[in-house]
Amino acid sequence: MSGRPAIRVGLVIVAAGSGTRLGHDHPKAFVELGGRSLLAHALDRLASAADDVVVVGPPTHMEQALAQVERMGPGTRVVPGGATRTGSVAAGMAALGAVDVIAVHDAARPLVDAAALRRAVAAVVDGADASAPALPVTDTLKEVADGEVVIRTVDRASLRAVQTPQVFRAEVLHAAHARGVDATDDLALVEAGGGTVVLVPGSARYLKVTYPDDLLLAEAFLASGDHEERA
Structure with a gap:
């Protein structure tokens, strides 16, 4: 990005989800991986x-969320989440200072490296309204009715599985939220x-760590060493 004005990046980490599907009775963000949440x-x-x-924590566990970020210094703050994911992101956005781009990340994706964030930021700086890391879909996909009856096989060539952080021009994300619609992700x-x-x-x-098997896979990745790409 040389020759360009400095871009201020705001990061909202959404950590308000439950750990029910992981078999835990406390929020997912506090589940341990390799001895750390x-x-x-x-x-x-x-x-x-x-x-x-800004970390968006579970309203019922704010003390625990605060304890997680205290070691990060005064540049990191915690706010309570909303009733929906969209509401939680909005709460995090409202707590940010003046930034040019906003990155929204799920705490349930613990092994995303800074290089992924920088790649998505670069795409927005280069003119996109939003960007995110993604992977090609490798499984065969079927469209079904009643959960079992196959209607057709879906061509996966043009499909991608989207991850986080999702990065946006700040004014674009604020305008998108102002429309008052909920969605499963901000893209x-x-x-x-x-x-x-x-x-x-x-x-x-x-x-994304959602089920117990996901946690086992994340532990295997963690044990294999830190393979962060340097942008």
Whole structure:
């Protein structure tokens, strides 16, 4: 990015999800991986690539969330999450200072490296409204009815599995949220408004921990060593 004005990056880490599907009775962000919480891993890997960091914690576990970020210094803050993911992201955005781009990351993806964030930021700086890491879909996909009856095989050549962090021009994300619609991710809000979304290379290591088997796979990746790419 040489020759360009400095770009201020705001990072919102959403950590308000439950750990029910992991078999835990506490929020997923506090589940341990290699002796440290998923949230701690995400903070350690991504905070250095941002100028302002806000963690959106579970309203019922704010003291625990605060304890997780105290060691990060005054540049990292915690706010309570909303009733939906979209509401939680909005709460994090509102707590950010003046930034040019906003990155939204799920704490449940603990092994995403700073290089992924920098790649997505670069795509936005180069003109996209939004960007995120993604992987080609490798499984055969079937469209079904009633959960069992196959209607057709879906051509996977043009399909991608999108990961986080998702990065946006700040004004684009604020405008997308102002429309008052909920979505499973913020890219969908930008797409609905006609914004341009560019995908950058993702990694299997950027998996989302949702089920116990995901945690086992993340532990295997962690044990294999830190393979962060240097941008």
